[in-house]
Amino acid sequence: MADDIVPGAAPSYESCKTLYSFHPLGAKMAEAPIEEAQSQEREITIPGAPEEDLISAFNREWMAIGMTGADEIIRGLMTLKRVYGIASLGVGGRFLNGDDFPTNEPLPYERLHEMEVYFNTWDPLNTAGSLVLNQNPNAPDFQKPQYLRVAGKDYHSSRAVIALNESPIYIEWTNSAFGFVGRSVYQRALYPLKTYVQTMITDQAVAEKAALLVMKMKSPGAIIDQRARNWFGLKRSALKGAKTGNVISIGIDENIESVDLKNLRDAAEFSRNNCVKNIATAAKMPASMLYQETLTEGFGEGSEDAKIIARFIDRMRIEMNPAYRFMDQIVMRRAWSPEFYKTMQRKYAEYKSVPYETAFYEWKNAFTATWPNLLVEPDSEKIKVDSEILKAAISAVEVLSPLLPQSEKARAAIWLAETMNERKLMFSSPLELDEDAIAAYEPVAPETEPKPIVESSHL
Structure with missing residues (x-):
């Protein structure tokens, strides 16, 4: 059975395709880490902006773009990268009149809201010849992808993101990727994958x-x-x-x-x-990802298996960041379009005199998306942490309050209320205070009791 597969044998393009399509562990090796990494949504913050409206518009476009959503597009790119060793994602634009925007020109971000955008994911056979990578150690593009060509069409660097599985090795040709690039996830595992079929x-x-x-x-x-x-x-x-x-x-x-x-x-x-x-x-x-076994203690308990998987997924998310940054820029331009900005101007008076481009770049520069920790603490532990934070906040206000004027006491009270409102597990309803009313409050001076009249007997 497959006598040509021996220890050290390198898989070809066709072998990788066959392993991914038919081997019982082929799809799991390529897809399981990506699916685990995307099992949680990123936490988006845009401080100093109408955050709720901006995030809502961003998420709507994120889920609808490319007819499948940005997560599916990125998952396809990262899966092909692991299967073959390299993969590419390109974006194209088509105007409403049906004309395609030339692929060799920079992506017109300022006009993306006027276009129908589409995304294509390419494997090494689609890009063969353009992603060989320069092996001259003195060249500026030494082992770096510089340009992309697909079926005779050149793609501008702003219109594509190229993902390699592992770093390229000098003069180490990868059969499955047709270049001196990364390696397939099946390359080192080819012989044991054959053994697995024998166990079947x-x-x-x-x-x-x-x-x-x-x-x-x-x-x-x-x-x-x-x-x-x-x-x-x-x-x-x-x-x-x-x-x-x-x-x-x-x-x-x-x-x-x-x-x-x-x-x-x-x-x-x-x-x-x-x-x-x-x-x-x-x-x-981690072997537990291939065994498909439920963790004995789960991610919330911090078992050793869970910690190993969490570190592995953190590394996968770092590898996925370039693709997410690429998609973030496109989604922001389409979600926060000039038409959307007009609604923001009507809703928020402070933006009526602010130009669209100024507001957009303020929002773009303030945009932050971070991955939550895969090792999620149980609610019981979160409540303990929240309780300690709240005790510290109350103690700080009690110590500072006698030293502050009434206006600063109002600010301290608002800060304490916000700290309490952030503890969702402890307080289901928010505490709302009127800062102006607290600042204007004048404590009533206590009435002095009349002193008793003492008659002296020496008069």
Whole structure:
């Protein structure tokens, strides 16, 4: 079976496609890390701006762009990168009159809201010849992708993002990617992937023998004639047709038992487990992601397996950041269009005299998207942390309050209320205070009690 696959053999483009399409672990090795990394949404903040409106418009466009959503587009790029060693994502634009914007010109970001944009993901065969990478160590573009050509069309660098799986090695040709580029996730794991198929053949053989029954029958004599053979055949047929609820009779010296496969179990499990571990080691990914087993304690409990997976996913998210930055710029331009800005001007008076470009770049520069921690703390632990934070805030206000004028006391009260409102698990309803009313409040001076008149006897 696949005698040409030996330790150290490199997969071809066609081999990688076959492994991804048909091998039981092929899709999991390529897709599982991406799906795990995208299992949480990024946390977006735009300080100093109408954050709720901007984030809502951004998310709507993010989910609708390219007819599949930006997450699916990025997932396709990163999956192909892991399958072949390199992949590319390009964006094209088509005006409403049906004319395509030339692909060799810079992407007109300021006109994206006027265009129908589309995204194409290319594998190494689509871009063959343009992503070989320069091997001159003194060249400025040494082992760096500089330009992209697909089916005779050049794509400007602003219109594409190129993703490599691992860094290129000097004069190390990658068969699956047609260049001196990254390597397929299957490259080091090719031989153990072959072994895994052999374990499946073992599973099939065991499954075929698992229900086999052996009937030990006493021979009637040294010579077996046709009548004896017919009798034995009749008894075998009776055994074969027997089901739960039936009764069959056998001789005193006869016996029926299943094939004993107990000695095979340990060897088969040992081989399968080692094979999966070897594949995971070769692919630089946690073996538990290939086993498809539920973590004993889960991500919230911080088990060692969960920590290993979390570190691996953090690394995957770093590799995905260039693709996300590429999509962020396009989505921002389309979501925060001039038409959208007009609604913001009507809603917020402070933007009526601010030009669109000025406001857009303020929002763009303030835009921040961060990944949440994969190791999510349980609510019980979050409440403990919130409680300590709240105690510290109350203590700070109690210490400062006697030293502050009334206007500053109002600011301190508002700060404390905001701190409390951020603790969603502790307070379901927000505390709203009027800062002006607190600042204008004058404490009522306590009434002085009249002093008793003491008569002196020396008058």
